[in-house]
Amino acid sequence: LHSAAAALLDMVTDITTHAALDTGQLQCAHQAFSLRASLKTCLELFRPSCAEKGLELELQIADNLPPVLLGDEFRLRQALGNLVGNAVKFTEHGGIRVHAEGENMDGDEYMLHLKVRDTGPGIAAEEQARIFERFARGDQGQMHCTPGTGLGLAITRELAGLMRGALSLESRLGEGSCFTLSLRCALPAKTAGAPVCRDASSERYPKTTGAQEPSAIPARAPKALCIVLAEDNKVSAYFLQEILQQAGHSVAVAGDGFDALALLRNTPVDLAILDIHMPGMNGLELAQCIRKGDAGVDPALPIISITASRSEEMQTRLRQLDVRVQAEKPLGAGQLLQLIAEAYGNNDARNTERDMETVFDLVAALARVDGKHTLLRKLAGVLLEELPLQEQALAQAMEQNNLAHVHHLAHALKNSAAMLHLLRLQATGAALEYAALARQDCRRAWQSLQEAMPVAQSALRAYVDSRMHAI
Numbered sequence: 401l402h403s404a405a406a407a408l409l410d411m412v413t414d415i416t417t418h419a420a421l422d423t424g425q426l427q428c429a430h431q432a433f434s435l436r437a438s439l440k441t442c443l444e445l446f447r448p449s450c451a452e453k454g455l456e457l458e459l460q461i462a463d464n465l466p467p468v469l470l471g472d473e474f475r476l477r478q479a480l481g482n483l484v485g486n487a488v489k490f491t492e493h494g495g496i497r498v499h500a501e502g503e504n505m506d507g508d509e510y511m512l513h514l515k516v517r518d519t520g521p522g523i524a525a526e527e528q529a530r531i532f533e534r535f536a537r538g539d540q541g542q543m544h545c546t547p548g549t550g551l552g553l554a555i556t557r558e559l560a561g562l563m564r565g566a567l568s569l570e571s572r573l574g575e576g577s578c579f580t581l582s583l584r585c586a587l588p589a590k591t592a593g594a595p596v597c598r599d600a601s602s603e604r605y606p607k608t609t610g611a612q613e614p615s616a617i618p619a620r621a622p623k624a625l626c627i628v629l630a631e632d633n634k635v636s637a638y639f640l641q642e643i644l645q646q647a648g649h650s651v652a653v654a655g656d657g658f659d660a661l662a663l664l665r666n667t668p669v670d671l672a673i674l675d676i677h678m679p680g681m682n683g684l685e686l687a688q689c690i691r692k693g694d695a696g697v698d699p700a701l702p703i704i705s706i707t708a709s710r711s712e713e714m715q716t717r718l719r720q721l722d723v724r725v726q727a728e729k730p731l732g733a734g735q736l737l738q739l740i741a742e743a744y745g746n747n748d749a750r751n752t753e754r755d756m757e758t759v760f761d762l763v764a765a766l767a768r769v770d771g772k773h774t775l776l777r778k779l780a781g782v783l784l785e786e787l788p789l790q791e792q793a794l795a796q797a798m799e800q801n802n803l804a805h806v807h808h809l810a811h812a813l814k815n816s817a818a819m820l821h822l823l824r825l826q827a828t829g830a831a832l833e834y835a836a837l838a839r840q841d842c843r844r845a846w847q848s849l850q851e852a853m854p855v856a857q858s859a860l861r862a863y864v865d866s867r868m869h870a871i
Contacts, residue, residue: 428471428472428475428562428563429471429472429473429474429475430470430471430472430586431470431471431472431473431650431651431652432468432469432470432588432626432650432652432663432666432667433468433469433470433471433473433652433653434467434468434652434653434654434655434659434660434662434663435465435466435467435468435469435500435512436461436465436467436659436662437653437654437655437656437659438473438476438477439459439461439480439498439500439514440459440655441477441634441655442477442480442481442484443457443459443484443498445481446481446484446485446488446496449488450488450495450496453488453491453492454493455488455491455493455494455495455496456494456495456496456497457484457488457495457496457498458495458496458497458498459497459498459500460497460498460499460500461499461500462499462500462501462502465500465501465502466502466510466587466666467659467662467663467665467666468588468652468662468663468666468667469510469512469585469586469587469588470585470586470587470588471563471583471585471586472563473653475559475562475563476563476583478555478559479555479556479559479560479567479581479583480498480514480516480581482552482553482555482556483514483516483556483579483581484496484498484516485552486552486553486579487516487518487520487577487579490518490520490521491518491519491520491576492520493519494518494519494520494576495518495519496516496517496518496519497515497516497517497518498514498515498516498517499514499515499517500512500513500514500515501513501515504587505584508586508587509584509585509586509587510584510585510586510587511565511582511583511584511585512565512582512583512584512585513580513581513582514580514581514582514583515578515579515580515581516578516579516580516581517576517577517578518576518577518578519576520576520577521573521574521576522571522572522573522574522575522576522577523569523571523573523577524573525572525573528569528571531553531569553567556581560581560582560583563583563584563585564583564584565581565582565583565584566582567579567580567581567582568580568582588666588667588668624648624649624650625649625650625670625671625740626649626650626652626667626668626669626670626671627644627649627650627651627652627669627670627671627672627673627740628651628652628654628660628663628664628667628669628671628672628673629641629644629651629652629653629654629673630653630654630655630656630657630659630660630672630673630674630675630678630683630686631653631654631655631673631675631678631706632655632656632675632677632678632679633675634655636675637653637655640673640736641653643736643737644736644740647737647740649740652667652669655678656678656679656680656681657678657679657680657681657682657683657685657686658680658681660672660674660678660681660686661681661686661689661695664690664695664696664697665695665696665697666696669697669701670701670702671701671702671703671704671740671743672686672687672690672697672701672702672703672704673703673704673706674686674687674703674704674705674706675705675706675707676705676706676707676714677707683705683706683707684714684717684718684721687703687705687718687721687723688721690703691721691722700722702725702743703721703722703723703725703743704723704725704726704727704739704740704743705718705723705725705726705727706726706727706728707726707727707728725739725742725743727739732761732764732821732823735761735823737763759822759823759824759825759855759856759859760820760821760822760823760856760859760860760863761821761823762821762863764821765820765821768819768820768821776820776863777863777864779819779820780820780860780863780864781864783816783819783820783860784857784860784861784864786816787813787816787853787856787857790809790812790813790816791850791853793809794806794809794810794813794832794846794849797809798842798843798846803836803839803842804836806832806836806842807833807836807837810829810830810832810833810836810849811829811833813825813829813849814826814829814830814833817829817856820860822856822859822860824852824855824856825849825852825853825855825856827852828845828848828849828851828852829849831845831848831849832845832846832848832849
């Protein structure tokens with residue numbers, strides 16, 4: 401089932417990419433990315449398949465390769481992935497070696513060469529031109545029994561052309577193959593005017609008719625920012641990058657501290673978002689490097705730290721490094737945007753706990769109801785009527801020390817808050833639920849919930865009373 405699903409996904413990806421190329425709808429991005437991290441990430445996807453077949457998979461990177469390039473990282477990995485995937489598919493013994501090198505071109509341009517060499521069956525001379533045609537496949541016997549569309553190499557060549565490069569082949573039957581993917585990228589310029597950020601007019605938010613969003617809803621950053629995101633968890637990195645780009649920011653992603661340091665030194669940057677626990681150089685060490693002036697950026701660069709744990713020792717170290725904006729995983733979309741606004745100078749004298757948690761994540765709540773403000777307002781109105789009753793019932797259960805009933809009521813309140821993405825109320829409800837279930841002293845958790853309740857109600861009421869565009 402897994403193999404069939406993977407083959408089907410490859411086919412769907414090939415067909416949709418082919419359609420986009422054919423209609424001229426595919427456009428290349430122009431953003432900073434860590435080249436080494438990108439290549440490593442691409443190859444990691446194929447290591448399980450290589451291990452299953454007993455193949456070696458090697459990555460060789462030339463010493464003079466620039467750490468950061470400007471271009472379309474996703475399409476680069478897609479094109480390279482097609483070549484590596486083919487090599488793994490048709491190689492039964494030996495291995496695959498990927499060699500990365502390049503050369504400076506005119507101005508700030510750089511020609512990147514990625515060579516993918518395998519020890520497979522090789523390709524006959526009369527077949528070498530034909531395999532680049534759409535829906536064409538090689539004539540070796542084993543190729544006929546391998547699932548695929550015959551689009552991979554054609555797509556890779558077209559992607560190379562889209563990125564002002566080329567795809568070439570050297571092969572002899574029985575002696576393996578070497579595909580060379582050449583892509584033209586740009587070298588980042590360390591100047592204030594470097595055109596890396598997109599214009600702030602590309603920001604996408606729920607539509608309004610002139611009224612301001614309620615104050616509990618996350619504020620926008622003052623402009624489109626150039627952000628370096630250091631996060632080793634690929635799922636988290638993809639989610640955060642998607643949210644940031646949809647908000648109009650330009651994002652360069654690194655998978656560890658050393659790659660992040662390379663990005664900081666070679667990319668115009670307004671803000672750093674650092675995961676604390678990363679391989680190599682961790683987030684704390686990288687923040688210290690920034691503050692000491694050893695990262696090639698302004699030592700006062702705004703930093704947001706993200707972590708799955710909030711120990712007192714860690715918070716103390718972060719405060720010593722003047723990392724005032726700290727976030728606990730997992731992050732919601734609205735919470736992330738509010739943290740950016742705070743880190744970039746929109747902070748005020750609100751309570752620190754309020755700074756740590758978004759009260760009402762409007763973006764996520766709207767997404768739950770397919771962007772319909774009318775429906776969301778109705779749900780918010782129902783919950784506004786329900787919350788005082790739930791709080792009153794909880795107060796009575798707490799007074800009676802009926803932990804079973806406290807657990808039941810806190811669970812219901814948590815779910816109600818989660819439905820409308822009232823994150824702070826949801827978190828305090830969950831804390832009270834857990835304390836009651838574990839038969840612990842619930843007074844502190846109950847006090848936190850009581851503090852969160854009026855704030856959540858105020859945010860809902862502000863939204864219900866606002867004149868935001870009804871959809």
